[in-house]
Amino acid sequence: MLNRRRKAYIGIMKAAMYISTGLTAALVIFLVAYVFIKGIPNITWELLSTKPSYISGRIGILPDVVNTLYIVLATLVFVIPLGVGAAIYLTEYAKNKKLVGVIEYAAETLSGIPSIIYGLVGMLFFCQFLGFKTSLLAGSLTLVIMNLPTVMRTTQESLKTVPQSYRDGAFGLGAGKWRVIRTVVLPGCVDGVITGCILSIGRILGESAALLFTAGFAHALNGVLEGLTSPGASLTVALYVYAKEEGEFGVAFAIAAILMILTLLINFSATLVSRYFAKKREL
Numbered sequence: 001m002l003n004r005r006r007k008a009y010i011g012i013m014k015a016a017m018y019i020s021t022g023l024t025a026a027l028v029i030f031l032v033a034y035v036f037i038k039g040i041p042n043i044t045w046e047l048l049s050t051k052p053s054y055i056s057g058r059i060g061i062l063p064d065v066v067n068t069l070y071i072v073l074a075t076l077v078f079v080i081p082l083g084v085g086a087a088i089y090l091t092e093y094a095k096n097k098k099l100v101g102v103i104e105y106a107a108e109t110l111s112g113i114p115s116i117i118y119g120l121v122g123m124l125f126f127c128q129f130l131g132f133k134t135s136l137l138a139g140s141l142t143l144v145i146m147n148l149p150t151v152m153r154t155t156q157e158s159l160k161t162v163p164q165s166y167r168d169g170a171f172g173l174g175a176g177k178w179r180v181i182r183t184v185v186l187p188g189c190v191d192g193v194i195t196g197c198i199l200s201i202g203r204i205l206g207e208s209a210a211l212l213f214t215a216g217f218a219h220a221l222n223g224v225l226e227g228l229t230s231p232g233a234s235l236t237v238a239l240y241v242y243a244k245e246e247g248e249f250g251v252a253f254a255i256a257a258i259l260m261i262l263t264l265l266i267n268f269s270a271t272l273v274s275r276y277f278a279k280k281r282e283l
Helices: 002-042 045-049 062-093 097-111 115-129 136-160 164-172 177-188 190-206 209-214 224-228 235-245 249-282
Strands: none
Touching: 002 249, 045 062, 062 097, 062 136, 062 177, 062 190, 062 224, 062 235, 097 136, 115 136, 115 209, 136 190, 136 209, 136 224, 164 177, 177 190, 190 235, 190 249, 209 235, 235 249
16 A cells, blocks of 8 residues: 555656656747747848948847947956955865855855846946946946856855865975965866856846946947947847837847857857866866
């Protein structure tokens, strides 16, 4: 009797897991297919290579693509040194475990705050208090705060995967603390660090709420220095503007398809990087 109940329970749980997995996979496939079907036919070379002209009624997203590139690069320039440096200090140098626990708890709390709050704080601090006004630089600095916990925690977990025996062996050969970190620890976990940075790019590309408050939504094409100090729309902000404000749903779905393709490429790149370094360690 008990065996029958146990077998029935196991069968029900297996069926529930299969159904949950199937529903999740079906939802992802439906979302990707729907966006591609609605968006890819609207992607044209003119759309990608021109800027909008309200005189002729032409719609182009080249400024939005360039602004997105500026935001990604500017954010990475700040967030990678800060995140990796903080993770190295907390894992390798910090002796006060209570302080480390407080900082880790603060980082986890930061990662759970809604992005609209980051946008509000970024607008008040970077745009008004520091005088950056509405600009791509203010938006990038806001995204730095948003992505700092992700890069820091990912790097921390990667550093912890390096066996302590590697460090002890290097210390036994007379190497200093920084030399051990630079030549032994970091090369041993570089795959996790790079994967975390790649995944943070995906979050940067997908952010819109914070950028609406800090970067603005101007469809202007500028150089690097002028562009960073000027307002500009990223692809996600442009999607919102074209769909909500101008009713251009064809263009909005085209941008959505582009963002979807970039997200898939980023996730695929992260997988390839982790596999490459895993095979390299095995050799």
